[in-house]
Amino acid sequence: MRSTVLAFLLLSARGGVAALAAWLVCRxxxxxxxxSRLLCWLWLAVGLRFVLPWGIPLKLPRPESAPLAAAADTVQELGELPLLPPAPAAAAAAAPLPWYARLTPWHALAAVWLVGVLVLAVRGAVGxxxxxxxxxxxxxTPDGCYGGACVPTPFTLGFVRPRVYLPDSLQGPARQAVLLHERTHIRRRDPLxxxxxxxxxxxxxxxxxxWLALCAFEHDMEAACDEAAVQGCTLAERSTYCESLLQFAMQGRPIRTPGSLAFGQGSVKERIVHLLHYRRLGAGALALCAVAVGVSVTACMVRPQVEASHAGPEPPAATAETAEPTPTPAPTETPAAMPAAALPTLNDAANSPRFACPVQYKYISRFMSKDSGHRGDxxxxxxxxxxxxxxxxxxxxAQEHYSWGNFVExxxxxxxxxxxxxxxxAHMKSCAVQVGQTVTAGQVIGYVGHTGYTTGNACHFEMHVNGTLVEPRYFTAYDGSDAAELTQEKADEILAEAVRNASSDQVTAADGAAALSGVELFTLPVAPPPQVSGYDPENGHPGIDFAAEEGAxxxxxxxxxxxxxxxxxxKGNYVVLDHGGGLETEYQHLKSSLVSAGQSVVQCQVLGYVGxxxxxxxxxxxxxARQDSAPADLTGTALLAE
Structure with missing residues (x-):
């Protein structure tokens, strides 16, 4: 939903820029x-710019500044996103999140937008x-119009078969001029x-x-019909027509229904001044104006595109504009140019192998940073x-996550x-592997998309060592300067933190859990360091409470x-696991669960989210924890020590 909202805001911004430029050109x-009829064509192009996400491509040189280039690529990718969210991809062997777990602030913004649209639509329909x-x-009436005491002012009403309504008091040359004005509206399809x-x-x-574009369009539309009505008239006849304009503009509140065209609407002063000074242009001047309008219309429909980065070859992948819906391809092997990557060695940073780059990327917009809270690249x-x-x-x-979208671990x-x-x-369009599947380096595991919380098509790439987040750029074969040099000092720092987390997160049978069905190794059910409240089955609390943020x-x-x-x-949303040998563990008060009954899970697999x-x-x-249906006391172990 986030990408859809941002893509629509970008579409509206492009339309706004076109409207402002058109307003200056019209002045x-x-x-x-x-x-004025030429100006109406320009405003119609502005209206199309507000609703059409595509346009005439215009290649622009890539900015030399890396931040500007990244910003330009982000804007371009937002423009390529579909305005309607894609159908969620099926998660492999995982229960889908309930609808309330998917709600985000972006859904609230979309709801506010929809309410505004409905209010204005209902207001127009009721009017x-x-x-x-x-x-x-x-x-x-004999001249084909409709009149009577119920018609206070001249106007046209209707969409497909509009009717002209004229008051009975309007007679003589003034009636003919006004009737010509309204019939010009009908001939030019203005009521539609x-x-x-x-x-x-x-x-x-x-x-x-x-709204500025709508007001300007209405103004030029009325001015175009005024020009048609007084064409070939003398100054005296124009004055009579202007008096009719002034007369009906002063008769109470003007009619402003979307499906009607009132004769006296708009700025009457501007219309009268325009008519008194109106003169037909010569052929040369008219041609110049037509060229100016044509160039402006073309400019409205232009869609700038920044040249792609030359950091690497472009993958032969479909874009959001040209791709046709296709079933998820079967997993394939990458070309032989992508060798299998050995695991890094922190004790020998100078000779440490690197992981293969997971995607042929255009650029990296954000790197993993503990200071900013960004968990990956x-x-x-x-x-x-x-x-x-x-x-x-x-x-x-291999499943769906409210923030990561479709992701694989x-x-x-x-x-x-x-x-x-x-x-x-994370943020995959779809996954190409299943839980428990063995994969090799370079095997296709999914496809770049924009699911979850993201502003564009990207692969969010994280790396963990013993549960410790590390910066992928130190261990991955990125292009050029995107890769960072792994010094021995940095490697020792990562190694010390990984070992420290391993000792605090794990407990063996020798640490006091020998009674639990022979399981040799346990890990914390939430990320350390948790705040824990005690185990007290005698007072009705046969478990341990881990305080954590909602969504953890x-x-x-x-x-x-x-x-x-x-x-x-x-218990709220809860999950029970059978570890064999009579050992069970239970996880309660979850915001949502990601597993279903009968599913096999592995240690450290995400079961759900704290709620x-x-x-x-x-x-x-x-x-x-229960051993043979009896509550198990784990408070003496390092795993659950208070």
Missing amino acids: ALRRAHSP YLKLKRCVALACK VKPLFYAVVCLHWFNPLA DLHAAEGTEIYAAADGVVLT IDHGTDADGLRWVTLY EVYAVADGIVTTADYDAE STGNSTGPHLHFE
Whole structure:
């Protein structure tokens, strides 16, 4: 939803720029006495610019500044995104998130926009129906119009078969001039064009430049019909026509229904001054005005495109504009040019191998930074570009996440120092692997997309060592300066943190868990360091409460099978795992769960997210362990020590 909202805002901004430019051009052309009918064509082009996401491509040179180039690429990718969100890809062996877990602030913005559109649409429809009911008793006159006591001012009403309504008091030459004005509207299809333009403005009700375009279009539309009505008339006849304008403009509140065209609407003073000074242009001047309008219309329809980066070859991937919906391709092998990557070695930074780059990217917009809270690198590429496994491994997760979108997590095993390496690939258009599948370095695991929280087509790439986030640029074969040099000092710092996390996150049977069915190794169900409240089964609390932020990931403490994934009024959303040998673990008060009954899970696999469902006073995870249906006391172990 975020990408859809941003793409629509970019479309509205482009339309606003076109409207402002057209307004300036029209001011200049009016001073040159350009026919108003030409200006109407320019405003129609502006209206199309507000609704058409594509246009005439115009190649621009790539900015030398890297931030400007990245900003230009982001804007270009937003313009390539579909205004309608794509259908969610099926997650492999995972339960889909409930609808309420998918709601974001971007959904709230979309809801506000939709309410505004509906309010304006209903207002226009009600006004049209009221006006139509008011003149229901009007009778047809000999000149083909409709009149009567119910018609206070001249106007045209209707869309496909519009009618001209004239008051009975309007007679003589003035009536003929006004009738010519209204019939000019009908001949030029104005009764249909104006409501369509109003509908466009309703879609962009939050953009003041859209309303400026509508007002200017109405002004030039009326001026064009005024010019047609007084064409060939003497100055005296023009004065009579202007008196009619002034007379009906002063008769109460003007009619401003989208489906009607009132004779006295708009700025009457400007219309009268324009008519008194109006003169037909010569052929040369008219041709110059037509050329100026034609150039302006073309400029409105131009869509600037920045040249692609020359950092690497462009992948033969479909773009959002040209791609046709196709089924997810079967996993394929990457060309032999992508060798398998060995695991890095932190004890020998100078000779440490690097992971293969997971995608042929255009640029990297953001790198992993602990200071900013950004957990990985964002590798931007065209939608549909293949994403490769960075090294050999086993797929831990291949599912949908409210923030990561479609993502894949791969366990690459342990290196020579016993450190476990895991990589994560997010925002995929679709996944090409399944949980438990063995993959090799360079194997296609998915395709670049913009699912989840992202502003464009990119692969969010994370790397973990023993559960510690590390910067991928130190360990991945990026292009040129995107890769960072791994010094021994940096490697020692990462190694120390990884070892420290390993000792605090894990507990063995020798640490006090020997009674639990022979399971040798457990991990924390939430990220360390958690705040824990005690185990007290005698007072009705046969588990341990981990305080954590809402939305934090909840992990399986060991391999097992999901026996229950359900909702309970007391427990909220909860999951129960059977680890074999009579050992069970339970995870309660989840915001949402990502697994289903009967599913096999591996240690550290994400089961769901911390929440406050059921009988809960705040976001936390209630964790229970049972051995042979009896509560197991883990408070003496390093795993769950208070």
